[in-house]
Amino acid sequence: MAASEYSTSEMMTVEAARRLKNGAVCFVGIGLPSTAANLARLTHAPDAVLIYESGPIGSKPRVLPLSIGDGELAETADSVVPTPEIFRYYLQGGRIHVGFIGAAQIDRFANVNTTVIGDYARPTTRLPGAGGAPEIAGSAGEVLIVMRQSVRAFVERLDFITSVGHLNGNGARARLGLPGRGPVAVVTDLSIMEPDKSSNELTVTHLHPGVSQEQVREMTGWPIRFAENVQETSPPSDLELVALRDLERRTAVAHGENVGVGA
């Protein structure tokens, strides 16, 4: 693939990476968020601080971790602290600017489900569960969500709210008294959504190049709203694509195969 051609998945990762500011202290989830955060670090945000829940602070992995506790994360970190310190001192202590997470399902107010599909006691699908997300969603200064768009993932009603976004909207989150601002953007393989300032409902602000509003509607399980002036996302630059592909190539060599499968 020539550098100027790119996949929807690459567009998603590149745009998610752009949302991470240089110098930001970022609590990173495994999988897509980790890919995007490391791409940011390798491009415009060399001083972003990546913190993983297993304990590494300031990790600069040469290849993407397959699991949240890979040795590579520890070896390239400024420090490795016990997991309770990550949650108690760094996250709860208010030192995390950005929580970068993925999800199995999301609703229009950016609440996320990673617990069960169906009834909790007798689920049709048992998902892995909360991990660090509920407290990241509560206490990180703000939250970025990256996930692929589909009607199974973007649903009218969640069977389970694992981690709170904007709850029922219209300022409901603020009334809960959570320290963090909650989700500020959802980056998918088709679009970028941001919560509306007053209703807090996810609103498409950008379509990726070549994507229509109709496609986004078809891939969303509720009647999705669009901003008045929907912009086109800037396509990935050659620099961004080369950095991403080099990272994924190094990762493939290091792990053998099945690159980029999240935990």
Added chain:
Amino acid sequence: MMAEISSLRTAIETYLHDGDTIALEGFTHLIPFAAGHEVIRQRRKDLTLIRMTPDVIYDQLIGAGCARKLLFSWGGNPGVGSLHRLRDAVENGWPGPLELEEYSHAGLANGYVAGAEGLPMAILRGYVGSDLLKHNPMIRFVQCPYTGENLATVPSMKPDLAVIHAQKADRKGNVLLWGILGVQKEAVLSAKRSIVTVEEIVDDLKAWPNACVLPSWALSAVCCVPGGAQPSYAHGYYERDNKFYRAWDGISRTREGFEAWIKRHILDTEDFSSFQKAFREPAVGGVR
């Protein structure tokens, strides 16, 4: 009282009883697989399992029928997908019903700290807005007497037995571990009894000040089990066997495939070194 230096079989026989609450910890790194296998080999029953990330090791214990209850915060096969034995237990009650007590990582990590502190509960700013509250009545709230803030509480984790794997012990049974530490130290100090398996026993730990050293007198038993964290990794000793984690997805997908693997590798082997031998030899059909 110093830790006994013993075989893993003796340590599990001595310190683990049917019906106990146990915590096998290790956050991707230093997962005490050899000890988990020994629990299955000794056919312990009705255990309450605690673990932040019940991955392949607890999938094995649950599928083998050792567990009646699980306290956890993330249950998957890291980098691969679902735990099929955990899901079969939750979704279909096989090989028996499995009660869940589900937390977040922050909740369980704080619960271990409180257990190590000898306190009855942990306080954290968490769970607000999460449906975990509706399904786990053990997550509650308390009002701060100083500020009035409403804060979440979780009960402290107090396992009967904690088991971890570490890099080194000295001949007195002092244990040194490094790299990703997870909640291993807290799990050991929260437990009534503890077993540590290590890669090697040396004359001198050569531990630097502030190193993570668990003193011998805080442990029950130390067992030398080289490779005892495989297929997870031991920093400075061996890498994670990512191929096995992927292979586990296929092995554990059916009850029959799982049972055949457990029989061949655990029930029909004497100990961890004979497991390693069986593990290296391809089984019929090529799946090790």
